[in-house]
Amino acid sequence: MAAADDTKSLRRARFAPYGLLSPGLIWLALFFLVPLATLIRLSLSEKPNAFLPEYNFTGSTANFSSAIGDNTDVLGRSFLYAAAATIAAILIGYPLAYFVAFRAGKYRTILLGLVILPFYTSFLIRTLAWKSLLADEGPVLRFLSSLKVDSLLEAVGVMQNGRVLNTSLSVIGGLTYNFLAFMILPIYVSLEKIDVRLLDAAQDLYNSPRAAFRRVVLPLSMPGVFAGTLLVFIPAAGDFVNAELLGGPNNAMIGSKVKDLLFNQSDYPSAAALSLVFMVLITAGVLLYAKVLGTDELVG
Amino acid sequence: MKGTPMSDDEMLRQAIQMSRDLSRRRFLRNAGMAAGGLVLSPALLAACGDDTKSTTATTNADSSTDAVRKVEPDTGTGIGGKSVTFSNWETYIDTGENDNASAAGTTIDRFQKETGITMDYKVDFNDNDEYFNKIFSPNLGTGKPIDPDVVAPSYWMAARLLGLGWLEKLPMGAIPNHKNLADQYLNLSWDDGAAYHMPWQAGITGIAYDPSRTGFEIKSFKDLFDDRLEGKISLLKEVRDTVGCAMLDMGKDPSKPDLDGAMAALDFIDEMRGKDKIRQFTGNEYLQPLSNGDVKACLAWSGDIVQLQRKQPNLKFVIPEAGSMQWFDTMVIPKGAKNTNAAAQWMNFVYDVDNAALITEFVQYVSPVKGVREALEAKGGDTALLAESQVLFPDDATQKRLKIFASLPQKDELAIQERFNNVKGA
Numbered sequence: 098m099a100a101a102d103d104t105k106s107l108r109r110a111r112f113a114p115y116g117l118l119s120p121g122l123i124w125l126a127l128f129f130l131v132p133l134a135t136l137i138r139l140s141l142s143e144k145p146n147a148f149l150p151e152y153n154f155t156g157s158t159a160n161f162s163s164a165i166g167d168n169t170d171v172l173g174r175s176f177l178y179a180a181a182a183t184i185a186a187i188l189i190g191y192p193l194a195y196f197v198a199f200r201a202g203k204y205r206t207i208l209l210g211l212v213i214l215p216f217y218t219s220f221l222i223r224t225l226a227w228k229s230l231l232a233d234e235g236p237v238l239r240f241l242s243s244l245k246v247d248s249l250l251e252a253v254g255v256m257q258n259g260r261v262l263n264t265s266l267s268v269i270g271g272l273t274y275n276f277l278a279f280m281i282l283p284i285y286v287s288l289e290k291i292d293v294r295l296l297d298a299a300q301d302l303y304n305s306p307r308a309a310f311r312r313v314v315l316p317l318s319m320p321g322v323f324a325g326t327l328l329v330f331i332p333a334a335g336d337f338v339n340a341e342l343l344g345g346p347n348n349a350m351i352g353s354k355v356k357d358l359l360f361n362q363s364d365y366p367s368a369a370a371l372s373l374v375f376m377v378l379i380t381a382g383v384l385l386y387a388k389v390l391g392t393d394e395l396v397g
Numbered sequence: 398m399k400g401t402p403m404s405d406d407e408m409l410r411q412a413i414q415m416s417r418d419l420s421r422r423r424f425l426r427n428a429g430m431a432a433g434g435l436v437l438s439p440a441l442l443a444a445c446g447d448d449t450k451s452t453t454a455t456t457n458a459d460s461s462t463d464a465v466r467k468v469e470p471d472t473g474t475g476i477g478g479k480s481v482t483f484s485n486w487e488t489y490i491d492t493g494e495n496d497n498a499s500a501a502g503t504t505i506d507r508f509q510k511e512t513g514i515t516m517d518y519k520v521d522f523n524d525n526d527e528y529f530n531k532i533f534s535p536n537l538g539t540g541k542p543i544d545p546d547v548v549a550p551s552y553w554m555a556a557r558l559l560g561l562g563w564l565e566k567l568p569m570g571a572i573p574n575h576k577n578l579a580d581q582y583l584n585l586s587w588d589d590g591a592a593y594h595m596p597w598q599a600g601i602t603g604i605a606y607d608p609s610r611t612g613f614e615i616k617s618f619k620d621l622f623d624d625r626l627e628g629k630i631s632l633l634k635e636v637r638d639t640v641g642c643a644m645l646d647m648g649k650d651p652s653k654p655d656l657d658g659a660m661a662a663l664d665f666i667d668e669m670r671g672k673d674k675i676r677q678f679t680g681n682e683y684l685q686p687l688s689n690g691d692v693k694a695c696l697a698w699s700g701d702i703v704q705l706q707r708k709q710p711n712l713k714f715v716i717p718e719a720g721s722m723q724w725f726d727t728m729v730i731p732k733g734a735k736n737t738n739a740a741a742q743w744m745n746f747v748y749d750v751d752n753a754a755l756i757t758e759f760v761q762y763v764s765p766v767k768g769v770r771e772a773l774e775a776k777g778g779d780t781a782l783l784a785e786s787q788v789l790f791p792d793d794a795t796q797k798r799l800k801i802f803a804s805l806p807q808k809d810e811l812a813i814q815e816r817f818n819n820v821k822g823a
Binding site (some may be wrong): 146147148149150151167171225228229232233234235257258259260262263342345346347349353354357358359360361362363364 | 524526527529530534535538539557561627628629636670673675676677678682685686689690691807811814815818819820821822
């Protein structure tokens with residue numbers, strides 16, 4: 098009898114983790130796997146008449162080749178803008194997170210609050226505000242032209258044709274601004290965990306402050322940088338608000354294309370194929386990035 | 398010269414509208430309402446502004462319609478008869494107390510009292526493409542009827558629906574006022590004689606600019622691409638407006654199906670985009686750049702500009718010499734609708750000249766009903782001023798230059814849309 102009870106409790110113990118996982122698994126299955134499967138099926142289908150709700154599953158990959166073929170420019174641009182915004186966010190966010198984590202002292206909480214503060218205003222309103230600030234006759238350009246630096250800025254490509262808006266730079270700037278907090282917060286968390294005595298130890302071992310940073314702080318903060326990169330790069334690549342509001346007809350990103358295919362052209366299979374191509378490219382990019390950074394150790 | 402900066406309210410309003418992804422029609426409706434409030438009597442203004450008690454008013458309206466339903470016998474002779482559901486765009490009809498579209502004295506209220514038909518008025522039509530992909534196609538495409546008995550899509554969507562066989566023919570016997578329909582709607586290629594649709598309201602597309610900013614007069618679509626305006630102009634995201642204006646400028650007629658002409662126009666627009674001449678393709682978001690000077694001239698919709706002119710009296714709205722585009726939203730009865738007779742009675746009611754004049758007075762769009770201008774003139778006072786508006790009542794010479802984009806075969810329509818999507822976001 099005792100042996101049987103043991104087996105039973107053992108069995109129960111073996112299944113317990115699955116029981117605990119089940120809400121998450123069911124959630125994932127319902128709201129990720131099922132839609133994903135539908136999306137894949139749709140992308141391999143054809144809609145004989147764009148206006149009729151009929152789909153024929155053909156298994157043909159024609160939608161994919163046209164999704165890639167017709168949109169190479171836009172796909173390339175989306176990843177380029179997202180990469181540029183991510184790098185800019187690291188360059189701005191890392192020093193800021195470092196300062197808050199190590200130097201802010203009692204103001205730390207307030208400063209962190211300030212990082213999050215812009216989120217109390219809608220994403221759209223903040224982006225529209227940039228549109229006003231950067232307007233051709235707006236405060237920023239007026240200031241720059243009073244400094245007589247506009248021709249210099251034109252020469253280095255920051256300004257085009259007397260404007261900042263509706264250029265690649267304004268879209269990248271908008272993406273950086275809107276997603277910056279998603280870079281700062283994870284880096285801050287990883288920096289804040291670092292035991293400052295490690296820095297003392299490094300200096301005791303004859304490391305200059307710079308070497309101590311490079312050998313101790315930077316490696317220990319890499320998980321934060323990695324997480325921040327994912328949190329910025331992925332949504333930035335798929336974003337279309339910044340491109341639509343701050344960009345011009347030569348700065349379109351992938352989100353707008355998918356929207357056009359879905360609504361204007363009623364072409365669901367192509368929209369599904371383009372979305373999947375985008376997902377695969379993002380996933381591949383992330384895996385490659387993880388491999389290069391060797392995040393197995395970093396995350397663990 | 399610095400541009401007039403937008404007020405915070407204006408910014409916020411635009412932002413909220415953007416965030417709802419408003420189409421231009423819905424926006425225009427709001428703009429028209431505001432303009433209406435300014436032009437018309439203080440009582441109307443108050444009606445526009447105050448919506449604090451709308452719940453009570455709705456309840457009252459409901460109880461009054463209940464009363465009607467009980468008293469009146471079934472007067473229907475066609476299918477259905479006692480009720481009708483109308484899906485329309487927001488703020489596109491007169492409202493009474495507390496901004497309620499069926500409050501006492503409104504068009505809907507009078508319709509209900511006169512005919513004994515209960516109207517369920519919905520403002521759930523926000524976007525042609527969205528409504529098509531969510532409601533029309535999945536239901537009508539599989540032979541299922543949809544809820545509303547009357548819907549008011551834009552003209553090209555109505556043409557598409559008719560082409561797909563998804564519309565009921567109007568029971569003309571019940572619509573004697575069909576005779577009041579303005580002539581230009583009677584010879585459309587897709588529905589000769591307007592047997593399947595009755596226009597609700599119309600508007601005009603033209604070029605808006607501030608001569609003090611451009612430094613020269615803009616007379617044609619080509620003038621937008623003058624070197625002096627490089628990167629300072631915007632065109633519209635509505636394919637039929639932008640492509641139609643370009644076609645007219647090239648001497649082509651957009652009111653005739655002409656795929657090659659449309660593609661040639663798109664080639665031109667694409668070339669201009671490549672030369673960085675076009676700053677943006679916009680919906681109603683051109684208002685901000687136009688007022689702060691980012692955009693010196695743009696394709697725009699009449700209703701918007703009339704409103705903006707109040708703040709920027711310098712602003713001009715021109716219809717190019719070569720002609721421009723007109724658009725309209727139109728009432729149709731979807732296939733399998735339950736209450737076609739009541740729907741016909743509603744159409745008849747709003748095509749009564751006096752009833753139509755009241756709606757025009759309120760929404761300030763181009764009315765498709767003959768005689769509205771005279772009816773407004775007869776009312777005298779501020780209302781009569783409306784009759785003189787060129788934007789509401791273009792004169793015959795102007796009207797001749799306005800074209801309605803043709804209905805094209807499906808594959809051509811989609812080919813143009815696809816090409817346009819690639820041009821506006823290359």
